[in-house]
Amino acid sequence: MPLMRLDRLLSECTALSRSQLRQIIKNGSVSVDGIVITSPEHKVCSDTARVELDGKTVSYEKFCYYMLNKPAGILSATDDKKQKTVIDLFPAELKKKNLFPVGRLDKDTTGLLIITNDGDFAHRVISPRSEIVKTYHAVTETPVNDADIEAFRQGIVLADGTKCLPAGLEKLPDGSCLVRVMEGKYHQVKRMLASRGKPVTALMRLSIGGLELDKGLLPGQFRQLSEKELCSVNKKK
Ligand code: URA
Numbered sequence: 001m002p003l004m005r006l007d008r009l010l011s012e013c014t015a016l017s018r019s020q021l022r023q024i025i026k027n028g029s030v031s032v033d034g035i036v037i038t039s040p041e042h043k044v045c046s047d048t049a050r051v052e053l054d055g056k057t058v059s060y061e062k063f064c065y066y067m068l069n070k071p072a073g074i075l076s077a078t079d080d081k082k083q084k085t086v087i088d089l090f091p092a093e094l095k096k097k098n099l100f101p102v103g104r105l106d107k108d109t110t111g112l113l114i115i116t117n118d119g120d121f122a123h124r125v126i127s128p129r130s131e132i133v134k135t136y137h138a139v140t141e142t143p144v145n146d147a148d149i150e151a152f153r154q155g156i157v158l159a160d161g162t163k164c165l166p167a168g169l170e171k172l173p174d175g176s177c178l179v180r181v182m183e184g185k186y187h188q189v190k191r192m193l194a195s196r197g198k199p200v201t202a203l204m205r206l207s208i209g210g211l212e213l214d215k216g217l218l219p220g221q222f223r224q225l226s227e228k229e230l231c232s233v234n235k236k237k
Helices: 006-013 018-026 119-126 146-154 188-195 227-232
Strands: 003-005 030-032 043-045 051-053 065-070 110-116 134-140 168-171 177-181 200-208 222-224
Touching: 003 006, 006 018, 006 030, 006 043, 006 051, 110 119, 134 188, 146 168, 177 188, 188 200
Parallel strands: 110 200
Antiparallel strands: 003 043, 030 051, 065 110, 065 222, 134 177, 134 200, 168 177
């Protein structure tokens, strides 16, 4: 039974601070299962308790999942002393939920990034063993050719000798390409294409498993994933 302090539960699902909430609880504005509770440290079961603040039910969700259209110039990290991170794009009341990005996109890479506070989910999505394909749109200095496609199919060996799993490469009519990988090594897509003499000039992630970036999200915008979208992430190759 997941027990947590009443003030903490409320602070995770409202924009109010812990100190504001302590006062509000002491004033008698909060009830748990129909009984007014005036002690902020009162323990509640976050799965089953019906918590009301000023008569309105407060819904507590243990985990949350967002899709972010990551803009260029922002770090895929939770906090940084000098630079803006993807978590800085979220308002204070959501930051309180201990959000973090699922994997990393380079500072200059744009597109789909899942933001969550569910560590097990993140681990599954990142792990190559889950066989979840991540699809990227890459612009290269010169277009890829059939030999590059075959090399990706066989599994690229990077400049430092690292062997990559077989990956998909598709030429697009405008000279750019789509890359499909199941792993997330450091600068992987850029290094794979560089190893073929095709340096990347722009990179955007379009999808993770069956989850596609919502074209309606402008760079820097995010929204919650629906139940269906969340399940679609697990789609294997
Ligand atoms: N591969 C890269 O090279 N960079 C990214 O940001 C993601 C995948």
